[in-house]
């Protein structure tokens with residue numbers, strides 16, 4: 275009794291695959307499609323037995339995934355990254371984007387472009403790789419350096435051979451701010467507002483408040499006591515902040531009034547990079563008032 279086996283393919287096997295004499299199909303397929311065959315077993319004592327089979331070779335597809343921060347998946351087209359508040363003239367820390375290939379085939383042709391209203395404010399760093407094999411990842415950075423104050427927007431687009439997310443679109447936003455120049459009142463109790471020696475320049479970068487006034491100044495009155503500061507302001511004097519530490523202020527000769535958009539900003543200077551830009555307007559039309567004490571809010 276002799277058994278024999280024969281395998282017949284209805285079409286040639288996918289390129290890259292071979293059918294061995296032992297019936298084993300091996301290799302790496304490079305052609306998609308369905309490949310059908312018939313196995314025929316013969317036996318001298320029994321009728322032949324046949325069994326059909328199919329080999330389906332699917333496409334090896336790449337699949338892009340983008341994370342920012344690492345571990346947080348972004349959605350193509352609706353992702354929006356806020357690059358924060360940055361002082362005009364300086365840059366944010368690099369914001370790192372991770373690009374992954376979660377598919378089987380190579381993710382190729384990776385490239386990042388940018389556009390949008392304030393695209394020049396956003397610098398895209400170099401991609402670590404332009405091709406990712408299955409399971410691998412790379413990164414690129416975006417740095418935000420606002421050209422001026424206010425809301426700034428742009429978008430980046432990650433091109434690749436992904437089947438349905440090419441390009442992968444991400445909106446960017448950020449806010450340009452102005453750093454307040456901080457001065458602390460250094461006079462013992464009384465002194466002239468216009469005398470630069472009465473002020474300590476906390477950052478050694480500014481010009482002391484004067485009759486003309488400077489916008490975006492933060493003025494601190496930290497020592498306990500009642501200050502009498504004379505000044506000859508004849509028009510509005512815009513400040514970033516006016517800080518009191520258990521003190522009150524009297525501006526003789528002219529009046530002082532101020533308001534702010536955000537309550538509770540007057541107890542201590544905030545860190546410069548995140549400083550509030552809520553304006554406090556000092557108006558000095560005429561007359562004299564004593565400013566009510568402003569206490570710490572907490």
Ligand SMILES: [Ca+2]
Nearest residue numbers: 338436438439
């Ligand atoms: Ca995809």
Ligand SMILES: [Ca+2]
Nearest residue numbers: 350441442443
């Ligand atoms: Ca897209």
